[in-house]
Amino acid sequence: MQPVLNVEDIKRVEVELTRVGVSVSELMHRAGYAAAQEVLELEGAKSVAVLCGMGNNGGDGWVAAEALLARGLKVQVVCPMDPDQISGDLARQVAQAAVKAGVPVTVGPSRDELDEVLDEADVVLDCMLGTGFHGEVRAPFDIWIECVNASGCRVVSVDVPSGLSAQTGQAGSACVVADLTVTMLALKPGLLADDGRDVCGAIVVAPLAEQTERLCVEADPVAWRTDLADYRDVMVETSASVDKFTRGSVLVVGGSSRFPGAPIMAARAAARMGAGYVTLAVPQAIAAVCQTHLLEIPVVGLPCDVEGVLTADAAERVAKMARSASSVLVGPGMRVSGGTVAVVSALLRSEAPLVIDADGLNCLSRLTEGRLFDFPEFTRRDAPLILTPHRGELGRLSGRSEVPPTSLSEQLECARQIVWSDGGSEIVVVSKGSATGCVSVDQAVLPKPGPAALATAGSGDVLSGMMASYLAQVGGQSENLPLMAALVCEIHGYAGTVAAERLGSRGVMACDLIDSIGLATDAIEERAALAGLEDASEGQQA
Numbered sequence: 001m002q003p004v005l006n007v008e009d010i011k012r013v014e015v016e017l018t019r020v021g022v023s024v025s026e027l028m029h030r031a032g033y034a035a036a037q038e039v040l041e042l043e044g045a046k047s048v049a050v051l052c053g054m055g056n057n058g059g060d061g062w063v064a065a066e067a068l069l070a071r072g073l074k075v076q077v078v079c080p081m082d083p084d085q086i087s088g089d090l091a092r093q094v095a096q097a098a099v100k101a102g103v104p105v106t107v108g109p110s111r112d113e114l115d116e117v118l119d120e121a122d123v124v125l126d127c128m129l130g131t132g133f134h135g136e137v138r139a140p141f142d143i144w145i146e147c148v149n150a151s152g153c154r155v156v157s158v159d160v161p162s163g164l165s166a167q168t169g170q171a172g173s174a175c176v177v178a179d180l181t182v183t184m185l186a187l188k189p190g191l192l193a194d195d196g197r198d199v200c201g202a203i204v205v206a207p208l209a210e211q212t213e214r215l216c217v218e219a220d221p222v223a224w225r226t227d228l229a230d231y232r233d234v235m236v237e238t239s240a241s242v243d244k245f246t247r248g249s250v251l252v253v254g255g256s257s258r259f260p261g262a263p264i265m266a267a268r269a270a271a272r273m274g275a276g277y278v279t280l281a282v283p284q285a286i287a288a289v290c291q292t293h294l295l296e297i298p299v300v301g302l303p304c305d306v307e308g309v310l311t312a313d314a315a316e317r318v319a320k321m322a323r324s325a326s327s328v329l330v331g332p333g334m335r336v337s338g339g340t341v342a343v344v345s346a347l348l349r350s351e352a353p354l355v356i357d358a359d360g361l362n363c364l365s366r367l368t369e370g371r372l373f374d375f376p377e378f379t380r381r382d383a384p385l386i387l388t389p390h391r392g393e394l395g396r397l398s399g400r401s402e403v404p405p406t407s408l409s410e411q412l413e414c415a416r417q418i419v420w421s422d423g424g425s426e427i428v429v430v431s432k433g434s435a436t437g438c439v440s441v442d443q444a445v446l447p448k449p450g451p452a453a454l455a456t457a458g459s460g461d462v463l464s465g466m467m468a469s470y471l472a473q474v475g476g477q478s479e480n481l482p483l484m485a486a487l488v489c490e491i492h493g494y495a496g497t498v499a500a501e502r503l504g505s506r507g508v509m510a511c512d513l514i515d516s517i518g519l520a521t522d523a524i525e526e527r528a529a530l531a532g533l534e535d536a537s538e539g540q541q542a
């Protein structure tokens, strides 16, 4: 797994590195060389325009420019002011050194002059704005960014694409769209979510020093980005000696007359994910219609009101059924009412491994007055509890219904507040967004995010069905619950990719995801096993 650090923690690592003898100047030189190296590895890179800002991101650019010139490439630095006028000592010194070494400079070009420089170049090295960027992009960089994006050059961004907040993942009115981002020391959350997903291109981490890995871990990473090999330890063990019950039984509870489709999709997803036995419990009013869609899955009708919403009488029945299930999912399509709140409450008190999604989460926020972290007694239990909120639901659970989290780092913050107030190792918040974080008291794990095809109605119901299914198949418990949840998210994402290949990137509906789950599971598990073997053999060679 790779550590992901908040920008302020990256700065702390930088300070710690200086304490162990790696000066900031040395770091800047190594950063510049790392960026230059990535340019040299691009096929056919001969002429490079290096666009430098006035801070240390620009400093990295001057070092890279000098290194690229020394390797025989044609280099042209573009800078808003004369190098001697740069206010930061370090950036000015490396700029002056580069000029002395013969690096040609264009100072403060007009738009046409900049376009001419870019016409001559086949690669742009973007060193305008790094982690020091905040607010809206000001002149001249707003115009420079437009020119870069229109140039047709391949773009390598240093540390972060200029115009993107490395912390929030939000892009300003102008933002470089890079083919490759060479980021220094460690991943930052903004590179992995929201606009960051669109503008970073491939991401390469340049650690810059041998102590970096240790210092990043000591800086308490905000999250860990998974590698496929990590999943080996949490995968379902395959065995031919199984029957439908040993493969895990899942109880799905949800639905209402208004939303009969959600629990159907969740139940089908649970079955496609490999559970041997799935039961669906829905309001009596929709039991027949659900059953017509589910040949293999028995449907149980529960007491409901005239609107086809579960009543409190259903709670006891559900709790009883939960006793014989390896895991339970509650929530999809169930609506929020006194009855559904009673059902969720009964399941929380049960001993069943539990996944709560959608309106199940909204019931939970009703139960806890929108401040789940103030009522840890509701979530504290011996069996696993996985909550799968999107940003809106997470906001409603975290006292932020008016201003739900808008970035991955805010998602992680809200999720942490919930799991830390609970304090137990059995709770995981799977906080969904353009990037998903699986957060427990011990760690936050970031699976590789899936394609945009996943952003379709019902996709969450499919994920929660898959989650309950996997939980059932590992016997209702896992040594590493957040990592197991991340694996399921990764399979869900890959199912989106498989479905998009078949139906086009905009044509995928949630039901199509369900049909792709089986192949996606096989593919991800095989790749994880293979990646693990490769890691092991590399370890032996080392």
Ligand SMILES: NC(=O)C1=CN([C@@H]2O[C@H](COP(=O)(O)OP(=O)(O)OC[C@H]3O[C@@H](n4cnc5c(N)ncnc54)[C@H](O)[C@@H]3O)[C@@H](O)[C@H]2O)[C@@H](O)CC1
Pocket (backbone or CB within 6 Å): 010, 011, 013, 014, 027, 028, 029, 031, 053, 054, 055, 056, 057, 058, 059, 060, 128, 129, 130, 131, 132, 133, 134, 135, 136, 137, 138, 139, 141, 158, 159, 160, 184, 185
């Ligand atoms: N943290 C580290 O350990 C290292 C950082 N390095 C580099 O240093 C960078 C951070 O350097 P700085 O803190 O100097 O910051 P930056 O170079 O990212 O940005 C600061 C400059 O940008 C300008 N600026 C900020 N917001 C702006 C806006 N909205 N519109 C226009 N201009 C704006 C500021 O006036 C200042 O001149 C990193 O991104 C990385 O590239 C590397 O040199 C080596 C190691």
Ligand SMILES: [K+]
Pocket (backbone or CB within 6 Å): 057, 126, 127, 128, 129, 130, 157, 158, 159, 160, 161, 162
């Ligand atoms: K940059």
